[in-house]
Amino acid sequence: MSDYTPKPEHKFTFGLWTVGSTGRDPFGAPTRDALSPVELVHLLAEVGAYGVNFHDNDLVPIDATPAERDRIVRDFKNALKETGLVVPMATTNLFSDPVFKDGAFTSNDPKVRAYALQKTMQAIDLGVELGAKVYVFWGGREGTESDATKNPVDAIKRTREALNFLCEYVLDQGYDLKFALEAKPNEPRGDIYNPTTGHMLAFIETLDHPEMVGVNPEVAHEHMAGLNFLHGVAQAWEAGKLFHIALTDQYPGRYDQDFRFGSRDLTAAFFLVKFLEDVGYSGSRHFDAHAYRTEDYEGVKDFARGCMRTYLILKEKAARFNADPEIQALLAEINATEPSLESVFGAYSREKANRLKGMTFDRVSLGKRGLKYERLDQLTIDLLLGVR
Secondary structure, eight states: OOOOOOOGGGOEEEEHHHHTOOOOBTTBOOSSOOOOHHHHHHHHHHHTOSEEEEEHHHHSOTTOOHHHHHHHHHHHHHHHHHHOOBOOEEEOOOSSSGGGBTBSTTOSOHHHHHHHHHHHHHHHHHHHHTTOOEEEEEOTTOEESOTTSOOHHHHHHHHHHHHHHHHHHHHHHTOOOEEEEEOOSSSSSSEESSOSHHHHHHHHTTSSOGGGEEEOOBHHHHHHTTOOHHHHHHHHHHTTOBOOOEEOBOOTTSSOOOBOTTSSOHHHHHHHHHHHHHHTOOSOEEEOOOOOTTOOHHHHHHHHHHHHHHHHHHHHHHHHHHHOHHHHHHHHHHTOOOGGGGGGSSSOOHHHHHHHHTOOOOHHHHHHOOOOHHHHHHHHHHHHTTOO
16 A cells, blocks of 8 residues: 655645634534634644645734734744745635625725735735745635626626735835636625636736736636536646636535535546646645534644545545556557547648648547546545445
């Protein structure tokens, strides 16, 4: 059996809000006492994580005084130094406080929009101070329950204006920082703008500095909408926009469950891991999930270890898939080229078009040909179940 111990080169990260979740939900009070950021850093070091990410107020309470802020940050830096953990990503909480009940950048109130910009600039400063290279934007309240209350075109324009402003702020400050936009279809709002990774990719191209902005797809958020997460990730990668990724698990069509990575749809998790490893994704493997409400902090450690262990097991399975002679032979057969057709593919030319129009294809035989996908799929299942 392989060693599934996490190592720094695996770049496994967790948010303070993930392992720091107290188990509270809309129907029940917390089941775990809150731990301090310093305690959470040491917890993550104990389970073998590489890094820790945070929202601004996960670390510094929203109403902290400047002196309190400096003390908290100093203690956090000391904990990072003691444990060797790093901060690859940071983000801003623009959804918890009542001031953001109608959104932050998309709020109808200009005072709220201005405050959101101020809060985000301060949080960017904090993230950069602690070493973050990626800054994530999740618009948890950037939506509506009734379209009578907000013009969606205005919301798009306000979001664009805010991100353009913040890109210019980062450039003006000389920060080495990229933005990653995180999509979600709904919850906590009835509907959230730019609800999928595809929406975000289209929106990015309308910004003044699209080269600075990518996406942070999350498993649960795409699965909530019944989408195939791998396909969204692949589209982001192909576009050069996969700046960060959030790993969790989720039943389709449910509320945001944030289950331990790979605990619900192991096949989907396998193909995701295989994709990330095959293409050479070099960013953080960030687990944006929570331990069950039933757990104490020993259970939280089990949760965190489980996320990383599952990823490493699936990484090994992906390597076996790539080395399996029968699987690879089937893939070669399925993807076989046709030398006589190579000259008609690629960029358009009139000559190619005329050649194609003059060809004869046996569509009946093509329609009857078996593709052996059932066999390939079962070989994959055999491999995942450990009987191959």
